[in-house]
């Protein structure tokens with residue numbers, strides 16, 4: 259049967275658990291489109307506590323890239339995620355922490371979370387951090403990363419979390435771009451038994467960041483690290499001497515909450531800015547409805563805090579809803595491939611949310627690691643980050659979920675703040691590989707190459723009509739680039755950069771990026787950044803990077819490199835290039851395959867024809883397409899000759 263025709267109806271268990279049956283979803287969706295201000299005003303008052311009510315629900319002009327929600331309203335995000343729960347659930351576990359070693363686990367109650375966050379906020383205040391200041395967080399997945407984020411939110415500082423796997427160069431670039439004066443880090447992080455020297459990386463980075471006056475260091479492993487008394491602050495010591503009282507700062511709904519850097523198709527990473535009111539509402543509301551979250555659920559999202567999924571669905575969404583959320587330091591394959599299922603069994607996880615790349619990796623190792631565990635606590639499974647291939651979907655559904663748990667395939671982006679397209683578990687059946695239907699207030703539109711809206715079954719570029727509260731507001735320090743990137747491609751719409759297909763039932767099937775952004779293991783990598791790193795090597799004159807299908811990672815990184823005149827090809831040079839990219843960008847950006855390219859296919863205006871390079875990398879030579887616009891069509895023959903996959 260054609261995959262597009264496979265359909266898994268909603269099972270009774272999902273129906274009876276769910277908040278929303280199909281008619282309720284449809285009615286609410288309809289209301290969210292026909293009377294959005296009334297709809298969102300009600301939701302904002304249901305989900306959040308405000309110090310002062312908002313004056314206006316939304317004020318949006320996509321032509322000018324001006325987006326505001328809940329203007330005039332005042333609130334504090336950490337108050338909404340912690341303080342307001344204390345009366346009813348102070349002793350309830352807010353965070354279950356499990357370290358890299360399975361024996362290292364502990365529970366943090368809402369009371370304890372409150373104390374830690376207040377103290378941490380006071381430590382930051384002591385170092386001079388004020389409302390509006392930017393703070394860089396470069397941490398392992400330990401509870402302190404959540405304390406740090408919430409402490410910033412409490413005092414109105416804007417955090418910029420940098421993934422702990424990023425290189426020294428990436429941290430430096432992000433500290434400088436957001437002008438952070440304070441960095442929060444740990445001595446080391448441990449993942450899968452391997453140690454990453456976070457503090458040493460920060461030391462190297464801040465040696466080029468004269469504005470950084472404080473580096474707060476959490477002792478995770480207790481390793482001996484270099485210490486500079488002038489700027490380094492011992493977290494544990496500082497926490498022991500500050501007060502546990504810290505009043506939350508009153509913030510405007512549109513004050514920035516955080517910056518998160520993500521890769522674009524060109525140039526430097528983009529500092530996506532989210533604000534307090536709209537973002538928190540959208541994270542909380544999607545967390546409740548998409549995961550059918552109920553009080554008492556044990557919820558686990560395996561993402562890292564360095565990605566938007568960690569922000570919205572480990573910390574902000576779940577904590578705003580008073581949930582118990584699991585923070586995991588390790589990796590799914592350590593000590594063995596049964597780690598996740600062992601954790602599900604031990605912590606009685608009800609909702610499990612992960613990425614297709616992890617599912618594929620675990621599926622490849624074998625069913626025995628799943629089958630010997632008791633997974634009966636699981637009620638719902640989720641995926642995010644890339645399209646899930648039907649084979650992995652079936653494994654997840656049948657072997658992990660025992661054909662009893664709905665799978666929510668959630669499509670969204672750093673820019674969207676929360677989930678925009680997914681089949682809500684109690685209101686729509688599932689199609690393996692399809693993201694599904696739009697969430698409330700979301701109006702997906704498919705446009706063709708000329709920018710015309712397509713109706714019914716269609717294929718084209720995915721854009722959004724109208725705004726939703728979780729939408730990003732700007733790119734930090736560069737509103738023109740924000741306008742240019744997202745609102746100039748198709749006037750009046752938000753341009754997602756993804757290709758999509760809509761089927762006869764209105765389900766959306768994401769086809770992947772249209773631009774030059776790769777999706778490697780669910781991580782967004784800009785080809786331009788990898789190319790820039792490669793040409794830093796003195797022996798390389800030019801580089802072009804494309805993706806190719808990779809069994810586990812979804813996409814692998816395939817680099818074509820051109821040597822400087824008189825330089826020679828060698829295996830050593832290949833290793834040097836891989837190491838160079840790892841140093842500049844982090845190891846997951848490292849090319850999987852590097853092909854020598856004496857010439858690259860270019861148009862007469864000098865644009866590299868990536869379409870052709872992609873086909874050669876994929877060994878898909880039958881459909882190279884038109885090469886007539888190339889300045890020198892003979893380079894293509896040569897590249898085909900040298901291709902690495904056959």
Ligand code: 6R9
Pocket residue numbers: 520565566567641642643644645646667668669670671672673693754755756768770771777780781782
């Ligand atoms: C949340 C997140 C965004 C890009 C997005 C798309 C891809 C994410 C997906 C998916 C198919 C899904 N993507 N979820 N593709 N199905 N369920 O991943 O944010 O890191 O910004 O990446 O990821 O291409 O445009 P981000």
